[in-house]
Structure formats: C-alpha cells, structure tokens
Amino acid sequence: MRVLSLLSGADLGGAEIHVEHIVKSVPAQHLVVVLADGPMVERYTDAGADIEILPTPGKIPLQSVPELERIVARFEPDILHSHQTKATLLAAMLATPCRRIITIHGSHRQFAMTSSVPAAWYKWADMWSARKAEAVIAVCEADRRELIASGFSAQRTVTIPNGVPDPGFVDPPDHDGAVEILWAGRFSPEKSPGTMLDIARMVHSHPNLLRIRMIGDGPCRPALVGATIPKFLLEPPVKSLREALASAAIVLNTSVSEGASLVLLEALAAGRAIVATSAGGNPEVIGGAGLIVPVELPDADRAAHFASAVKRYLEDPVFRAETGLRARARYRERFRLETMADALLKLYGMRKG
Numbered sequence: 377m378r379v380l381s382l383l384s385g386a387d388l389g390g391a392e393i394h395v396e397h398i399v400k401s402v403p404a405q406h407l408v409v410v411l412a413d414g415p416m417v418e419r420y421t422d423a424g425a426d427i428e429i430l431p432t433p434g435k436i437p438l439q440s441v442p443e444l445e446r447i448v449a450r451f452e453p454d455i456l457h458s459h460q461t462k463a464t465l466l467a468a469m470l471a472t473p474c475r476r477i478i479t480i481h482g483s484h485r486q487f488a489m490t491s492s493v494p495a496a497w498y499k500w501a502d503m504w505s506a507r508k509a510e511a512v513i514a515v516c517e518a519d520r521r522e523l524i525a526s527g528f529s530a531q532r533t534v535t536i537p538n539g540v541p542d543p544g545f546v547d548p549p550d551h552d553g554a555v556e557i558l559w560a561g562r563f564s565p566e567k568s569p570g571t572m573l574d575i576a577r578m579v580h581s582h583p584n585l586l587r588i589r590m591i592g593d594g595p596c597r598p599a600l601v602g603a604t605i606p607k608f609l610l611e612p613p614v615k616s617l618r619e620a621l622a623s624a625a626i627v628l629n630t631s632v633s634e635g636a637s638l639v640l641l642e643a644l645a646a647g648r649a650i651v652a653t654s655a656g657g658n659p660e661v662i663g664g665a666g667l668i669v670p671v672e673l674p675d676a677d678r679a680a681h682f683a684s685a686v687k688r689y690l691e692d693p694v695f696r697a698e699t700g701l702r703a704r705a706r707y708r709e710r711f712r713l714e715t716m717a718d719a720l721l722k723l724y725g726m727r728k729g
Contacts, residue, residue, distance in 0.1 A: 516657030
C-alpha cells in the first residue's frame with residue numbers, strides 16, 4: 377500500500393506529529409508532501425517516509441496543482457490523506473483520480489481565535505474539499521458532531537481518535553515529596569496560556585509544589601516572558617515531551633477551544649493526573665481519568681477552579697496516584713497507536729472491519 381500524506385506545513389504541531397505517528401504505525405510505503413519546510417521534515421525522514429517539499433505561499437494553493445499532479449502520477453498512491461485546510465484544498469483541486477481522505481484537526485471555531493482570516497473561510501474551504509473526499513475524519517466525537525451540524529455529510533464523516541506511542545513508564549518520580557506540574561502546547565489564544573499564569577500565582581506557595589513548567593511557543597509567548605512567579609519556569613518547545621512527562625506528576629490543559637489534545641493523550645499514556653477544561657474533545661479524551669473545569673466559567677473563576685483541583689492533587693497523593701492509574705488504563709483502552717492504525721487501515725480498505 378502507498379499512502380501520500382499532504383500537509384500545509386511541517387511545524388511542531390498536533391497535526392504534523394499525528395502524521396509522524398501514521399508513518400510509524402501504518403504499514404505502507406509513505407510519502408509526505410509538505411507545503412512549507414519545518415522541523416518535522418527530519419522527523420518524517422527518520423520515521424521512514426520519503427519527503428517532498430512543495431513551497432506554496434498564500435491561502436489558495438492553485439499554483440502548486442501542476443507539481444502535485446506530477447508527484448501523484450509518479451508515486452501512484454492508493455490513498456491521498458490530507459491534513460489542514462490549505463493541503464486539503466490542494467488535494468481537492470487535483471484532476472488525477474485517487475482515493476482522498478481528509479482529517480480535520482479540531483473544529484473551525486478554533487480558527488476564530490487564532491487567525492486574521494475568518495473562521496467561516498476555513499469551514500467553507502474544508503466543506504468544498506470534502507465533496508471530493510471519500511471520508512472525512514474527525515479526531516473526536518465532539519468535532520464530528522460540530523462538523524455534521526455545520527453541513528458535513530454524516531455518512532462520510534467518521535471519528536478516529538488519535539493514538540500516541542506508549543512511553544513505557546507509569547509511576548511519577550519522587551522529588552522528596554514535592555510535585556512538578558506541566559503545561560505544554562502552542563502559546564495561542566485558544567490554549568489560554570495566560571490562565572496558567574493565574575493558576576501559578578494561586579498555587580506557587582504550596583509546600584508540596586516543586587515547580588511549574590510551561591513548554592512551548594507561539595504568538596502569546598511575549599506576554600508571558602518576564603513573569604516573576606516563584607517556582608514558575610517558561611521553557612522553549614522541545615522535540616519530545618517524554619522527559620517533561622517523566623518528571624511531572626500533574627498535567628494541565630487550559631484550552632478554551634480544543635479538538636483531541638495530543639498532550640492530554642500523552643499524559644494519559646504516562647499515567648499522569650490531569651486537570652483540563654471541558655472544551656471540545658477534552659471530556660471524552662479524559663473520561664473519568666482526571667478532573668474537569670467548566671470552560672464556560674469567567675476567566676478568574678476558571679483559574680480558581682484549576683487552582684483548587686491542583687491543590688487537591690498536591691494534598692492527596694493517594695488520589696493523585698489512583699487518578700494516574702485510571703489515566704493509564706484509559707490510554708490502553710482507547711488511544712494506543714495500534715488502535716488508531718487499525719482504524720485507519722480499515723478506512724483505507726486494507727483491513728476488514
């Protein structure tokens with residue numbers, strides 16, 4: 377089987393890392409085509425994929441159609457699987473017959489907070505592209521419901537939860553009784569990184585807290601630089617969260633808009649205690665394996681609820697450990713890489729379901 381994965385870029389983002397997981401877990405000959413260079417290109421190569429970089433400026437990728445036609449004719453994919461709006465538009469413009477699959481990573485409401493381009497444009501572009509697709513994949517049921525309500529075909533829109541690799545560790549480290557907290561992700565409005573500062577101000581003096589680490593980058597980072605909060609560390613993005621998750625006992629997700637967070641999936645896999653908002657797919661990702669804060673609360677109240685949940689974990693190590701074990705069990709039940717790969721193979725028609 378030959379799978380061509382088409383992406384708008386190669387940054388260290390959730391969609392890009394998801395494609396790396398597909399390359400590693402789906403047995404096939406993989407070609408990854410990206411419309412902009414980035415750090416993930418090397419990782420795709422390391423995972424065993426061939427790479428084509430097809431620079432495509434602007435929102436409408438019309439000028440790249442002839443070159444992608446040549447790439448498709450040369451590679452002859454069984455599946456053309458596109459991710460992100462510009463890549464999906466480009467795939468839909470091809471005249472060459474091939475089976476097209478689209479994954480929409482997060483709902484269109486997220487774009488309203490992160491881009492100068494109206495969210496309605498992304499929604500229109502994905503809906504137009506979906507007419508040429510055999511199937512549209514949502515990464516969580518919350519996104520599938522929203523896509524169908526927006527006009528996507530209920531018959532052709534399916535949910536395939538993301539999977540993540542098993543990190544091979546469960547027990548949090550012993551920092552002489554003190555606990556490390558982790559927040560990781562893109563510093564952008566929908567992730568609400570400023571809420572993490574408010575939480576840090578409320579919990580930093582707790583005697584059981586070792587430190588709080590915020591890892592990532594994005595447009596909101598300058599507003600966080602210079603925050604002088606004891607035990608609070610602002611760190612640049614990393615290639616892998618493995619070391620950070622190995623050191624932390626508690627993981628927070630403050631998003632006000634979310635699909636299926638890869639950081640939360642990795643936290644489940646690591647068996648970490650989680651506090652997350654009720655945004656998007658967070659509740660169905662966590663299930664009963666963590667604490668949920670209502671996203672509709674005003675900012676100050678939401679931060680206070682987070683701080684209360686964090687203090688509960690800090691003050692009750694038994695509860696914290698039990699929650700981590702439930703997280704690990706939920707990962708093994710629903711979010712293993714092999715589970716995702718099996719679902720994709722069935723959709724690709726390479727495995728009977």
